Amino acid sequence: MSQGSRYAAVPYEHGASKRPCPQPRAASEAELFAMSLTVVGSIAFDSVRTPFGERERMLGGTSVHFSLAARFFTEVRPVGPVGEDFGDAEIDVLASRGVVVDDIERVPGGRSFFWRGRYEYDLNVAHTEDTQLGVFGEFEPKLSDASRAADVLFLANIQPDLQRQVRSQCPQARFYALDSMNLWIATARDSLLAAISEVDCVIINDAEIRQLTGESNLARAARTVMEMGPRAVVAKQGEYGAALFTDGGFFALPGFPLEDVRDPTGAGDSFAGGFLGYIDSHEGEIDDLCLRRAMGYGTVLASFNVEAFGTERVASLTREEIDERFDQLREMTNFDILPASAR
Amino acid sequence: MSQGSRYAAVPYEHGASKRPCPQPRAASEAELFAMSLTVVGSIAFDSVRTPFGERERMLGGTSVHFSLAARFFTEVRPVGPVGEDFGDAEIDVLASRGVVVDDIERVPGGRSFFWRGRYEYDLNVAHTEDTQLGVFGEFEPKLSDASRAADVLFLANIQPDLQRQVRSQCPQARFYALDSMNLWIATARDSLLAAISEVDCVIINDAEIRQLTGESNLARAARTVMEMGPRAVVAKQGEYGAALFTDGGFFALPGFPLEDVRDPTGAGDSFAGGFLGYIDSHEGEIDDLCLRRAMGYGTVLASFNVEAFGTERVASLTREEIDERFDQLREMTNFDILPASAR
Numbered sequence: 001m002s003q004g005s006r007y008a009a010v011p012y013e014h015g016a017s018k019r020p021c022p023q024p025r026a027a028s029e030a031e032l033f034a035m036s037l038t039v040v041g042s043i044a045f046d047s048v049r050t051p052f053g054e055r056e057r058m059l060g061g062t063s064v065h066f067s068l069a070a071r072f073f074t075e076v077r078p079v080g081p082v083g084e085d086f087g088d089a090e091i092d093v094l095a096s097r098g099v100v101v102d103d104i105e106r107v108p109g110g111r112s113f114f115w116r117g118r119y120e121y122d123l124n125v126a127h128t129e130d131t132q133l134g135v136f137g138e139f140e141p142k143l144s145d146a147s148r149a150a151d152v153l154f155l156a157n158i159q160p161d162l163q164r165q166v167r168s169q170c171p172q173a174r175f176y177a178l179d180s181m182n183l184w185i186a187t188a189r190d191s192l193l194a195a196i197s198e199v200d201c202v203i204i205n206d207a208e209i210r211q212l213t214g215e216s217n218l219a220r221a222a223r224t225v226m227e228m229g230p231r232a233v234v235a236k237q238g239e240y241g242a243a244l245f246t247d248g249g250f251f252a253l254p255g256f257p258l259e260d261v262r263d264p265t266g267a268g269d270s271f272a273g274g275f276l277g278y279i280d281s282h283e284g285e286i287d288d289l290c291l292r293r294a295m296g297y298g299t300v301l302a303s304f305n306v307e308a309f310g311t312e313r314v315a316s317l318t319r320e321e322i323d324e325r326f327d328q329l330r331e332m333t334n335f336d337i338l339p340a341s342a343r
Numbered sequence: 344m345s346q347g348s349r350y351a352a353v354p355y356e357h358g359a360s361k362r363p364c365p366q367p368r369a370a371s372e373a374e375l376f377a378m379s380l381t382v383v384g385s386i387a388f389d390s391v392r393t394p395f396g397e398r399e400r401m402l403g404g405t406s407v408h409f410s411l412a413a414r415f416f417t418e419v420r421p422v423g424p425v426g427e428d429f430g431d432a433e434i435d436v437l438a439s440r441g442v443v444v445d446d447i448e449r450v451p452g453g454r455s456f457f458w459r460g461r462y463e464y465d466l467n468v469a470h471t472e473d474t475q476l477g478v479f480g481e482f483e484p485k486l487s488d489a490s491r492a493a494d495v496l497f498l499a500n501i502q503p504d505l506q507r508q509v510r511s512q513c514p515q516a517r518f519y520a521l522d523s524m525n526l527w528i529a530t531a532r533d534s535l536l537a538a539i540s541e542v543d544c545v546i547i548n549d550a551e552i553r554q555l556t557g558e559s560n561l562a563r564a565a566r567t568v569m570e571m572g573p574r575a576v577v578a579k580q581g582e583y584g585a586a587l588f589t590d591g592g593f594f595a596l597p598g599f600p601l602e603d604v605r606d607p608t609g610a611g612d613s614f615a616g617g618f619l620g621y622i623d624s625h626e627g628e629i630d631d632l633c634l635r636r637a638m639g640y641g642t643v644l645a646s647f648n649v650e651a652f653g654t655e656r657v658a659s660l661t662r663e664e665i666d667e668r669f670d671q672l673r674e675m676t677n678f679d680i681l682p683a684s685a686r
Contacts, residue, residue, distance in 0.1 A: 122559045216465045218582070219600040239561070240583040243597060250675050254586060254595030257562040292678050332593050333676050335635050 036075040036100075037280040038147045039066045040166045041156025041179075041269075042136060043080045043104060044113035046310060051121055052262045058310035059090050061113060062156040062179075065266035067099045068314045069273025069301040072322060073281040076273075077147045079103040079166070081135040083110035093315060103147050110135035123264050124238055143169045152280040154272060155199070157181050160191035167198050175279055175286055177201040179272060185212050197229040200286075203272050206235040206243075218243070219250070232291055234275065234298075236268050244295050248288040253295050256303035256329055263309040267302040270314060274301030274322075300325045379418040379443075380623045381490045382409045383509045384499025384522075384612075385479060386423045386447060387456035389653060394464055395605045401653035402433050404456060405499040405522075408609035410442045411657045412616025412644040415665060416624040419616075420490045422446040422509070424478040426453035436658060446490050453478035466607050467581055486512045495623040497615060498542070500524050503534035510541050518622055518629055520544040522615060528555050540572040543629075546615050549578040549586070561586070562593070575634055577618065577641075579611050587638050591631040596638050599646035599672055606652040610645040613657055617644030617665075643668045 044061030048054060063078035070076040077100045082090075086106060095101045111134035117126045141162055153170045155163040155178035163178055170176075176199040184192050185208060192212070196202055202209075202225055206218055215221035222233040222245035233245040243252040275298030282290045300322055307313045387404030391397060406421035413419040420443045425433075429449060438444045454477035460469045484505055496513045498506040498521035506521055513519075519542040527535050528551060535555070539545055545552075545568055549561055558564035565576040565588035576588040586595040618641030625633045643665055650656045 122553075210465075217602060217604060219602045223602070237583060240580060241595070241597070243600070245600075250600045252584070252597030252600075252675065254584075254597075257586070257588075257593045257595075259560060259562045259566070261560060289678075296678055330678050332595065333678075335632075335639055335673050335676075 035151050035280060036077060036146070036149065037070055037152045037154065037276060038077045038079060038103075038143065038150035038170065038173075039063050039070070039154040039156055039273075039276075040079045040141055040143075040162075041066065041154075041158055042113045043078060043082050043086070044115055044136075045085070046265055047114075047116040047130075048263055048265050048309060049118040050123060050263050050309075051119070053309065055263075055309045057114075059093055060115065060266060060310055062266075062269045064094065064311060065269035065305065065314070066154065066156065066273035066276075067094060068097065068311055069270040069305070070277030070280070071098045072301075072317075072319050073274075073277030073297070074152075075100060076277065077103055077150070079141060079143055079147050081105045081107050081110065081139050083107055083112040083135050086112045093311065097315065100146070103144050107135040117265070119264060123261055126265065141166045141169070151175075152276050153177070154276050155179070155195070156269070156272070157184075160184050160188050160195040163195040164191070164198065167195070175200050175276070177203055177272070177276055179203050179268070180208065180212075181205075182208055182211055193228060196225065199230055201232040201234065202230050203234040203268075203275065204236065205268070206237050209233065209235055219245070234295070236271060238264075238267075241299060242271065242295060244291055246288055246291060251288070251292050251295060253299045253329065253333060256299055256325065257332075258303060258307065261306045264306050265310065267305045270305035271298040271302040274298040296326050296329055297322070299329060378494050378623060379420060379489070379492070380413055380495045380497065380619060381420045381422060381446075381486065381493035381513065381516075382406050382413070382497040382499055382616075382619075383422045383484055383486075383505075384409065384497075384501055385456045386421060386425050386429070387458055387479075388428070389608055390457075390459040390473075391606055391608050391652060392461040393466060393606050393652075394462070396652065398606075398652045400457075402436055403458065403609060403653055405609075405612045407437065407654060408612035408648065408657070409497065409499065409616035409619075410437060411440065411654055412613040412648070413620030413623070414441045415644075415660070415662050416617075416620030416640070417495075418443060419620065420446055420493070422484060422486055422490050424448045424450050424453065424482055426450055426455040426478050429455045436654065440658065443489070446487050450478040460608070462607065466604055469608065484509045484512070494518075495619050496520070497619050498522070498538070499612070499615070500527075503527050503531050503538040506538040507534070507541065510538070518543050518619070520546055520615070520619055522546050522611070523551065523555075524548075525551055525554055536571060539568065542573055544575040544577065545573050546577040546611075546618065547579065548611070549580050552576065552578055562588070577638070579614060581607075581610075584642060585614065585638060587634055589631055589634060594631070594635050594638060596642045596672065596676060599642055599668065600675075601646060601650065604649045607649050608653065610648045613648035614641040614645040617641040639669050639672055640665070642672060 041062035043063050045057040046060030047056050067076045067078045113134050113136040114132040116130035117128050150173050152175045153173045157179045178199045209221045213221040213224040225233045235243045239255045241254040275294045278294040278297040304313050384405035386406050388400040389403030390399045410419045410421045456477050456479040457475040459473035460471050495518045496516045500522045521542045552564045556564040556567040568576045578586045582598045584597040618637045621637040621640040647656050
């Protein structure tokens with residue numbers, strides 16, 4: 001049975017009664033979910049224009065980019081609503097690649113989240129031209145038992161009260177992470193601070209860490225966030241890479257150097273997917289070494305993401321390509337290992 | 344004999360006849376210079392205001408920051424003019440720390456280069472409020488035999504034709520590097536391209552590499568510069584650190600994370616001083632491993648530079664502090680070595 005048909009067999013409905021009543025599960029089945037990753041965030045269509053081309057209504061959204069990256073490491077379950085415009089072809093992009101689509105809810109009569117944006121020459125800033133929330137505007141996350149049983153939970157960039165609702169439905173995860181954005185920092189600050197206090201890790205753009213804390217110094221800003229509860233802060237820095245702050249120290253990776261960058265949309269989400277996917281696949285303690293390697297996988301997945309429009313590159317990626325680039329990245333950041341060509 | 348009095352014993356004059364006629368030197372003396380580093384750039388007074396304080400007419404300028412960083416690794420000789428306002432106290436900051444000040448020329452009746460700038464809250468952009476070239480406006484570099492005998496030559500950010508003049512006076516260096524800036528890219532582009540073609544390494548802000556090449560992609564921009572002649576390109580990225588491009592590969596280091604940054608003025612020059620100072624001290628081939636370690640020392644010296652105003656921190660620095668931070672930096676960028684506190 002393909003995973004696409006598994007999705008099709010679950011006729012979710014919208015509203016308070018939209019979820020089928022949870023069925024009792026055998027313990028042995030529940031245990032199967034003990035190594036899985038749930039992500040709650042947008043599932044969308046994106047129209048994007050960059051200096052290197054444009055695409056209309058590509059499959060996109062945080063959960064999509066995240067899931068396509070994380071699926072290389074673990075079982076990943078995106079949770080969220082889509083509209084009737086979201087067809088089996090879109091579902092199949094995920095399902096045929098092992099993403100568990102049971103908790104993607106197709107809302108009758110609804111329209112999917114839509115984003116239109118463009119990038120200038122330097123690709124660093126996304127200029128939003130249109131955002132239509134569609135079914136996402138009335139999203140009330142209710143997780144299936146399988147999604148609740150997540151080992152790792154990622155609260156993508158949604159309203160912080162929704163993040164907290166989802167968090168409360170997943171009491172037994174061993175690692176919680178969230179992302180946020182300037183909108184929620186400005187309009188729902190107290191809720192966001194409460195949400196942050198309930199997670200292990202904040203993954204956020206460096207400008208937003210500064211905005212959140214009022215600290216222009218990144219090291220101080222990260223420490224301020226850690227004092228709210230999280231034990232790790234990942235500052236995403238666009239083309240400059242990402243930095244990890246923990247009690248144990250500091251770690252940073254450059255963006256993987258690419259001569260051809262076509263579309264940065266979703267890079268941060270692919271980063272988070274590689275980062276948390278690796279963490280979920282890691283059997284031992286989630287220590288600093290685990291987090292550093294996760295940074296490496298996040299960086300690698302983000303780099304593939306930007307090589308083509310939308311999900312094109314990550315959808316066609318192989319684990320071998322990931323591991324090869326991971327090894328290249330290690331080599332590029334090591335003082336003592338020479339590049340192969342110079343040995 | 345203090346080095347301060349050595350400076351005072353050389354009454355240079357201004358203009359075409361300003362340099363004493365080079366005296367023949369014994370071969371044995373010339374050999375003493377075989378491991379030395381010459382830098383040609385500004386020697387200045389800086390007035391700086393940041394959110395953390397302000398200082399009037401501090402000792403500054405590229406050659407000063409560069410030399411105070413490079414002196415930990417090798418014999419360094421700044422070349423350039425100062426005015427009568429540049430007193431023995433300023434000279435002594437350099438000379439008492441082992442910087443060879445013989446080629447600092449005090450111009451009778453002249454005023455030293457002066458820069459006034461301020462930084463906003465985020466410390467990333469210097470806003471220039473005043474620049475007075477003073478004696479630098481008529482600078483015609485003529486190097487002493489000792490400076491000509493440099494093993495490594497740094498052509499700091501001066502007019503590219505002057506860079507070429509200096510380059511032609513130092514035929515036997517084993518490593519040539521230059522810096523430049525948006526002004527010369529815009530106003531003296533052909534000269535700059537010629538100057539670049541004559542060096543081994545370009546050390547420049549990433550925005551300026553893009554401006555120089557018209558390539559917004561940094562990896563392509565660096566390759567374009569290497570196609571002009573240099574075998575290495577260092578892209579300085581401010582708080583994000585620096586990236587090294589060579590034929591052998593790519594290497595990058597984050598800025599050293601600091602919770603207290605007081606004044607970024609001179610950070611790039613201290614970077615170059617640590618980078619080229621280490622290279623000059625390196626006895627073997629200047630290969631990729633040497634360049635990577637040099638990136639580490641550059642990063643470390645830049646990080647100390649910004650901890651206090653002007654030259655305050657680097658002037659009081661010890662080699663032990665440098666090596667300790669270098670080891671911390673290695674640890675912060677390694678996938679496999681855990682931070683000491685987490686072992």
